[in-house]
Amino acid sequence: MSTKKMSRVLAVAATALAIGAGAAYAAQPAGHGGPGGWHGQFMKQLTQLHDQLKLNADQEKQWQAALDTMKQNHEAMRANHEQIKNQFKAAQQQPILDLNAMAAAHQQVEQKDAQLRQQTSDAWLKFYNGLNDQQKTTVSTALKQRFAKMESRHEKMRERWEHRKGAASAPAANQ
Numbered sequence: 001m002s003t004k005k006m007s008r009v010l011a012v013a014a015t016a017l018a019i020g021a022g023a024a025y026a027a028q029p030a031g032h033g034g035p036g037g038w039h040g041q042f043m044k045q046l047t048q049l050h051d052q053l054k055l056n057a058d059q060e061k062q063w064q065a066a067l068d069t070m071k072q073n074h075e076a077m078r079a080n081h082e083q084i085k086n087q088f089k090a091a092q093q094q095p096i097l098d099l100n101a102m103a104a105a106h107q108q109v110e111q112k113d114a115q116l117r118q119q120t121s122d123a124w125l126k127f128y129n130g131l132n133d134q135q136k137t138t139v140s141t142a143l144k145q146r147f148a149k150m151e152s153r154h155e156k157m158r159e160r161w162e163h164r165k166g167a168a169s170a171p172a173a174n175q
Helices: 003-018 023-027 038-053 057-091 099-129 133-174
Strands: none
Touching: 038 057, 038 133, 057 099
């Protein structure tokens, strides 16, 4: 996964978690799921949070609506990315690439995906805004813990990158 794509996924994940749940799922690229993977862990955390919140009937409806929106938008984003992948494969068969058309197609998918992420965020915000203060505190505590883990992982990645960068430049300095 490219650095730009990883940054986008992390930004969406942080935003989603900041509102109490799942736009991260919607932004997850195809092939990063599975019971033991990122998707499995995320869904497990959502289930745990759901159980802690002890929702009333109206809140449960909003939770389910947000969850359904998230899942539907995730599937739509997967389809968008499959479509752009197929368009790029077809474009590569041409003797001269039409970079303008490729860029326009990519931009169009980005715009569609941004709308889907916004819909997902809006659904989770509607759910979150229907919580009482005790429930919002529960969500806030879970988010703060998640943010701390994300920051720790980010710091470890930065340290590894710096170490690799330093190791790669060391032989050049010795020559």
